[in-house]
Amino acid sequence: MKQNIEIEKHSNGITLIALVITIIVLLILAGVTIATLTGENGILNKVSEASEQTKIGDEKEAIGIAYNGLMTENQGRGGITAEKLKEELIRNGRTDIKDVTGENPITVAFNSGRKYDIDNNGIITENNKVIGDENWYTWEEVENGIRITGFNDEITELKTQKSQEYVEIMNNIEGMSDEELYELLFDLMESISEEIETKYPGIGNIPSQIDGKNVTEIGEYVFMLMPVKELTIPNTVTNIQPWAFIMGGAKEVIIPSSVKTIGAGAFQMSIVENLTFSTTESIEIGVRAFNSCINLEKVNFKTSNVTFGERVDDGNIGIFDDCPKLVGNTIQIPQGSRQNFENYTLTQWGLLSYNAFYEE
Secondary structure, three states: OHHHHHHHHHHHHHHHHHHHHHHHHHHHHHHHHHHHHHOOOOHHHHHHHHHHHHHHHHHHHHHHHHHHHHHHHOOOOOOOOHHHHHHHHHHOOOOOEEEEEEOOOEEEEEOOOOEEEEOOOOOEEEOOOOOOOHHHEEEEEEOOEEEEEEEOHHHHHHHHHHHHHHHHHHOOOOOOOHHHHHHHHHHHHHHHHHHHHHHOOOOOEOOOEEOOEEEEEEOOOOOOOOEOOOOEOOOOOOEEOOOOOOOOEOOEEEEOOOOOEEOOOOOOOOOOOEEEEOOOOEEEEOOOOOOOOOOOOEEEEOOOEEEEOOOOOOOOOOOOOOOOOOOOOEEEEOOOOHHHHHOOOHHHHOOOOOEEEEOO
16 A cells, blocks of 8 residues: 555656646747747738738829829829829728828828828839927917927037037138038038937928917028938928028928028028929029038929029129039929020029920
């Protein structure tokens, strides 16, 4: 009996260990299974991604069909507006359209929260822009809406710190050529834009509304010494005041069709490389608005109705003074505007020469 009891105890011990091991193995297997299902590369995640991509493909296809339909109606002549595209999407049965805005590109927003841009060539890209937080800005009410006047104390302090780096460069320019000075300044602006965007992503994508009112003006010196990786001026802005983006701005600048006036020196010494004026109506551009934009290579006008700012003390009225890469390069001009543009003098442009490319 004693021997049998000991054997039974021994047998029970083996069974318990086996049970524990079995449970551990099952837990491990369960963990592997859960990871397989829910991990970053898990089955469920892959299924979710595939579903998301299908929805994205469906939304893009809807935009393409609507756009191509309008192009066919217009016999390929373009002239497609956000309003027309929205009407066509709804006519095609898309009830999930939140909004359609902008002009080259036109931005289509769905109720899903996804947004897409479609340009004049019918190319569709996902729009993942982070719009600036309105709490970052200081502002004041004006007659027609909101004028942005600057940034909050925290961001202003960062700008002040960064401005010291400009001062250090300017204190050591003796014996430096203009090319060397510009290279140093623009390298500094590049590094500052990286740091600013890291701390405040989307800061250059200006909100169209603040406190529920349309942003209609960018005030003087707002983005001074404030280069950004990406700049979006909303289609609510009508006036960009003098020196608003001096020694700031972004490489790609699109002036929306809503803008009627750009003040003197508004983008002076900015980092702009490609510049587009979207309006097909009229625009007034102040003296030296793009003075010393040494990397500016391409300018695209949609209108031939340009009013140049008044002369300054030294007689210069050019809007592109000291833009060496633009001299002899391309200014794109709308169809039928050759005579209008040839009536403007090189002095008004602030250029020694330029090549005009006329859209067909």
